[in-house]
Amino acid sequence: MIQLIELTKRFGQLVAVDRINLHVKPGEIFGFLGPNGAGKTTTIKMLTGLLKPTSGRALVDGYDVVARPMEAKRVIGFIPDQPFLYEKLTGVEFLGFIGSLFGMQKTEVGGRISDMLGLFELDGWADELIESYSHGMKQRLVMSAALLHNPKVIIVDEPMVGLDPKGINLVKRIFREKSEEGVSIFLSTHTLEIAQQLCHRLGIINEGKLIAMGTLSELMKALEHKTAQTGTLEELFLALTGKSLDE
Amino acid sequence: MGILAFLFWVVIFALFYKVLVYFKSIEILGEILLTKLMAVVFLTFFLMLTISNIITSLSTYFLSEDNRLILSAPVSTEKIYLAKYLITLGHSSWMVLLFGIPVFMAYGRVYGASVDYYLWLSVILLVFLLIPGGIGIMVSTALVNLVPANRAKGALVVLFVLLLAALYLFFRFLQPEKLINPERFSELVDYLAMMRLPTSPFLPSHWATRSLFPLVKGRFDDSMFYFLALLSTGLMSVLAGSWVCRFLYYRGWSRSYESRDVKGKRVRFLEGLFGFLLRPLHGPTEAMVIKDVRIFLRDTRQWSQLILLFALVVVYLFNFKALPLNKVPGMSFYLENVISFLNVGLAGFVLSAVAVRFIYPALSLEGKAFWVIMSSPIELRRIMWSKFWTSLVPLLLLAEFLIILSNTFLHVTQFMMVISTVTIFLITIAIVSMGIGIGAVYPRFRFEDVAQIHSGFGGMIYMIICVTFIGLIILLEAWPAYLIFMARMGRYSLGLLQWIEVILCLCLTVSLILVAIFVPIKIGLERLSRIEI
Numbered sequence: 001m002i003q004l005i006e007l008t009k010r011f012g013q014l015v016a017v018d019r020i021n022l023h024v025k026p027g028e029i030f031g032f033l034g035p036n037g038a039g040k041t042t043t044i045k046m047l048t049g050l051l052k053p054t055s056g057r058a059l060v061d062g063y064d065v066v067a068r069p070m071e072a073k074r075v076i077g078f079i080p081d082q083p084f085l086y087e088k089l090t091g092v093e094f095l096g097f098i099g100s101l102f103g104m105q106k107t108e109v110g111g112r113i114s115d116m117l118g119l120f121e122l123d124g125w126a127d128e129l130i131e132s133y134s135h136g137m138k139q140r141l142v143m144s145a146a147l148l149h150n151p152k153v154i155i156v157d158e159p160m161v162g163l164d165p166k167g168i169n170l171v172k173r174i175f176r177e178k179s180e181e182g183v184s185i186f187l188s189t190h191t192l193e194i195a196q197q198l199c200h201r202l203g204i205i206n207e208g209k210l211i212a213m214g215t216l217s218e219l220m221k222a223l224e225h226k227t228a229q230t231g232t233l234e235e236l237f238l239a240l241t242g243k244s245l246d247e
Numbered sequence: 248m249g250i251l252a253f254l255f256w257v258v259i260f261a262l263f264y265k266v267l268v269y270f271k272s273i274e275i276l277g278e279i280l281l282t283k284l285m286a287v288v289f290l291t292f293f294l295m296l297t298i299s300n301i302i303t304s305l306s307t308y309f310l311s312e313d314n315r316l317i318l319s320a321p322v323s324t325e326k327i328y329l330a331k332y333l334i335t336l337g338h339s340s341w342m343v344l345l346f347g348i349p350v351f352m353a354y355g356r357v358y359g360a361s362v363d364y365y366l367w368l369s370v371i372l373l374v375f376l377l378i379p380g381g382i383g384i385m386v387s388t389a390l391v392n393l394v395p396a397n398r399a400k401g402a403l404v405v406l407f408v409l410l411l412a413a414l415y416l417f418f419r420f421l422q423p424e425k426l427i428n429p430e431r432f433s434e435l436v437d438y439l440a441m442m443r444l445p446t447s448p449f450l451p452s453h454w455a456t457r458s459l460f461p462l463v464k465g466r467f468d469d470s471m472f473y474f475l476a477l478l479s480t481g482l483m484s485v486l487a488g489s490w491v492c493r494f495l496y497y498r499g500w501s502r503s504y505e506s507r508d509v510k511g512k513r514v515r516f517l518e519g520l521f522g523f524l525l526r527p528l529h530g531p532t533e534a535m536v537i538k539d540v541r542i543f544l545r546d547t548r549q550w551s552q553l554i555l556l557f558a559l560v561v562v563y564l565f566n567f568k569a570l571p572l573n574k575v576p577g578m579s580f581y582l583e584n585v586i587s588f589l590n591v592g593l594a595g596f597v598l599s600a601v602a603v604r605f606i607y608p609a610l611s612l613e614g615k616a617f618w619v620i621m622s623s624p625i626e627l628r629r630i631m632w633s634k635f636w637t638s639l640v641p642l643l644l645l646a647e648f649l650i651i652l653s654n655t656f657l658h659v660t661q662f663m664m665v666i667s668t669v670t671i672f673l674i675t676i677a678i679v680s681m682g683i684g685i686g687a688v689y690p691r692f693r694f695e696d697v698a699q700i701h702s703g704f705g706g707m708i709y710m711i712i713c714v715t716f717i718g719l720i721i722l723l724e725a726w727p728a729y730l731i732f733m734a735r736m737g738r739y740s741l742g743l744l745q746w747i748e749v750i751l752c753l754c755l756t757v758s759l760i761l762v763a764i765f766v767p768i769k770i771g772l773e774r775l776s777r778i779e780i
Contacts, residue, residue, distance in 0.1 A: 045779075045780075048621075048622045049621060049622060050618060050621050050622060050779065050780050051779045051780075052777075052779065069624075070624045070626065071624075073622060073623060073624040074624040076622070078618075078622045080618055082615075084614070084615035084616050084618065085616050085619070086538065086542060086616050086619070088541065088542040088545040088546050089538065089541060089542065093538075093541065096534075097534050097537075097538050098619070098623070100530050100531055100533070100534030101531050101534060101619075101620070101623040101624070101625050102623060102624060103530060103531070103624070129545070145619075
């Protein structure tokens, strides 16, 4: 469903993403881990058409995001790390706008908006301006917008930032349900606990390079092999990214 | 672009130089007229700068995004005041400097002034700018304490009242009808006496004129006295602004933050009208337009800019209503029509000034939420055209309103009425297209304050291109219109050569307009397709 082939992004001399290859299957939740500045957000931005790759390709549902951006974007639901929104629209107006951008029929969109607002517990705030929402509410609204058109692929950058424990629980449940429906989820996070609980497979990126990829048990085995001892995902992450716990 | 800016300055300089040379050649009245004109220029600048400073400071001091960070930092109110004062002054004064400096340089050239005049001019202008800056900030701070900045309707009503008062004072100080209607004075002596009277001895514009004008002739006279009046008032206004801010800024900011509109109020009539007009458009384009209209109607930062638009329109129309051109000696039927032609140029200029604030920023106003559109399956072409249509309809209505009303005041012939309405129609389409296109070439999605968008380099370039374009169109149309008009007046037919000239000029006009409509959108689209956020 998602395929990255030798995907590279350079900013002048800096290689932010260096020849990444990976494949995410339908219904799979793929966790993309890495320290700050490793290249996670840059990869996600290339996947969603916000940045153009310097070389390589990114395919979503078989569509190249550079050559066929409209088709690729139509199947993506994107949740960025910072919920920058149109502050002078109400929640319901924003979702209506998103529905129109994704070509949803007016008859269909009203029902979907109600469903999404209900699902993310925003129905009491539907007619309030977004500027009066808290950070967590904005994040939930972005998630409603991303799921509104029933995407085949969900791309999430730091999904739990700003959410309260109840919100985090809700999002985890929704992601699992979506995965069972066959939706692929590409999830970038710092929170190793979330990755451990949710993801079927993990990829670890450091300094633009994908340095490890596999299921949690596969990665643990790799850690055992490297350090000759068992450990947690956190220890594995730190071992692979060359950091110590004190750092 | 630097060359274009320079050429623009040269054109303004040349135009004013011609006018000033003509005035200077008039016996007895010449010098008085020149002094009076300088006073009028300073008074106009003073009024426009005061209004502009009130509106800009509302934005920089109370609505800017960086306030939360700055106010939470250990920075004193005085330091915030001074920093924001400089930002406000820069944003609200650049246009005046752009258009004003060549005018004053033309004065220097006409009199063959020495370098002292130009040095003195730069000092006077700097000191002069301080006063409307201080006044603007004091008024906006007081205003926000009375009516919070986020309460769009309340703030607007107060601003409109202030503006009307300012306009009333402006016209009473200036009395433009007296300048041009000598019949109202029984004796020439009375007329001269009136002309010699200052606009008002207590206005900074008067002090600036009295301090600067003697220098064109290489004399100092009482320049220093008036300069000190200007300087002391300027410094005092900065200081008084600081006092006002010390006591009222935090309270005002806090009030404006507390009083945000929470409910998304809808203007159903306008939304319905747009919905009806946009029915032929594609779904996403329609959605973009409706979103932009809703945001515009709810955003105080943009609404407050409408005050400037209103001021421009009132001053513009009043000039045509109040000036009894038919009573001026030598003013003929022919001249009236020439003026109606120049009117198209002036209206174009007013429309450009409106467009630089409302249309040029259209794309940048997507702000940090631009990712929403960029990650959606909507073609960039549609985004550009949706912005185009949203901007075109209101600007066209304003353009035709201005031109038809001012032409009616001028009693122009039907021929000129048709030419001007068609010309302004085409010019407006080009102004909108250039605004959207150049706005996409210089996008600014990360801004703390909306004024930063149009007061940047791109805004200046847009303004210069607009004025140059309008000037070229007027020049290209003026010649054939003159030929046809003279043939009608003299009741003769145009010769073959003249017809060729007419057709050539019209072809060039149409080509220029087509280029101005399609090329900027194309360039903007190319730039936008390379954009990365």
